[in-house]
Amino acid sequence: MEEFVGLERGVAMFGGLVVGTTALTALINDWQATGLDNNVTKLMLGLMVVGCVLVVLTAFHALGAPSV
Amino acid sequence: MAVGAIVHGTPSDAHDEPVDSLYAETRDMRLLGFVLFLISDVVLFSAFIFAYLYLRNSVPQWPPLGADGKQLPRFDTLFAAVNSVVLFGSGATMHFALESWKHGAKKAFNAWMASTIILGSLFLAGQAYEYIHAKVTWAGSTIGASFFTLTGMHGFHVLVGVIYLIVLMGQANSGVYTKLKHFGLTAGTLYWHFVDVIWVALFTLFYLI
Numbered sequence: 001m002e003e004f005v006g007l008e009r010g011v012a013m014f015g016g017l018v019v020g021t022t023a024l025t026a027l028i029n030d031w032q033a034t035g036l037d038n039n040v041t042k043l044m045l046g047l048m049v050v051g052c053v054l055v056v057l058t059a060f061h062a063l064g065a066p067s068v
Numbered sequence: 069m070a071v072g073a074i075v076h077g078t079p080s081d082a083h084d085e086p087v088d089s090l091y092a093e094t095r096d097m098r099l100l101g102f103v104l105f106l107i108s109d110v111v112l113f114s115a116f117i118f119a120y121l122y123l124r125n126s127v128p129q130w131p132p133l134g135a136d137g138k139q140l141p142r143f144d145t146l147f148a149a150v151n152s153v154v155l156f157g158s159g160a161t162m163h164f165a166l167e168s169w170k171h172g173a174k175k176a177f178n179a180w181m182a183s184t185i186i187l188g189s190l191f192l193a194g195q196a197y198e199y200i201h202a203k204v205t206w207a208g209s210t211i212g213a214s215f216f217t218l219t220g221m222h223g224f225h226v227l228v229g230v231i232y233l234i235v236l237m238g239q240a241n242s243g244v245y246t247k248l249k250h251f252g253l254t255a256g257t258l259y260w261h262f263v264d265v266i267w268v269a270l271f272t273l274f275y276l277i
Contacts, residue, residue: 005146008146008147008149008150009146011150011153012146012149012150012152012153015150015153015154015157016149016153016156018157019153019156019157019159019160020156022160023156023159023160023163026160026163026164036096036099036100036103037099037254037258040103040106040258040261041163041257041258041261044159044258044261044262044264044265045159045163045261047264047265047268048156048159048160048261048264048265048268050268051152051156051264051265051267051268051271052153052156054152054268054271054272054276055149055152055153055156055271058145058146058149058275058276059146059149063276064145064149064275064276
């Protein structure tokens with residue numbers, strides 16, 4: 001996979017930013033929504049944003065050990 | 069407005085129907101039951117995660133030494149990051165699918181559902197690729213056993229989720245759900261978000277720390 005490292009980093013960075021921004025926007029839009037389903041959705045959207053932040057930091061080599 | 073049109077599509081195919089009293093009365097109970105099911109799944113994953121953390125802390129170095137006395141390699145973090153983006157992206161498309169349905173945009177719903185199913189399948193394909201090229205085996209080491217057990221269990225949940233979404237899409241298109249009566253779609257969305265969130269934990273545990 002060494003030959004695809006640059007491509008993988010680009011996809012992870014761009015994808016993480018796009019998906020993270022989308023999830024954050026959805027979270028902000030749903031913030032006022034009430035009810036069990038909406039509250040669980042908000043929690044999960046928040047955790048998804050955290051996941052996207054982790055992915056972007058990984059792409060920037062700020063997180064994660066070097067791959068073997 | 070433009071973003072709203074992209075997400076929700078045109079409301080020309082709106083499908084309003086009154087909510088019957090039985091549905092209204094039982095919806096909250098079914099929702100609570102489904103959330104309790106998700107919590108029980110969290111407990112299941114937590115048990116395996118704590119077993120992994122116990123094994124991890126019972127050896128002086130991680131990854132542990134292999135049978136040949138050399139330290140076993142770490143997993144491919146960058147590839148997992150790409151696969152994570154695919155899964156998180158499917159969570160976003162699933163969210164838009166439900167929102168489209170709530171706004172009565174059936175065409176947009178179908179497009180977002182199809183995207184979710186494709187992205188979920190891509191994630192599974194990525195995981196299969198990773199399994200084939202893994203430098204550890206299930207029986208060869210504690211890191212391999214933990215990795216294949218936890219990610220395999222998660223992958224099984226994703227596989228079930230993909231089948232679940234296909235069934236939901238079929239039901240939605242055959243008139244089982246309406247704009248106001250769509251508990252199945254709500255449950256499907258919650259389940260799909262759940263497999264996303266579990267992956268955040270597994271990605272952190274196996275690839276980042």
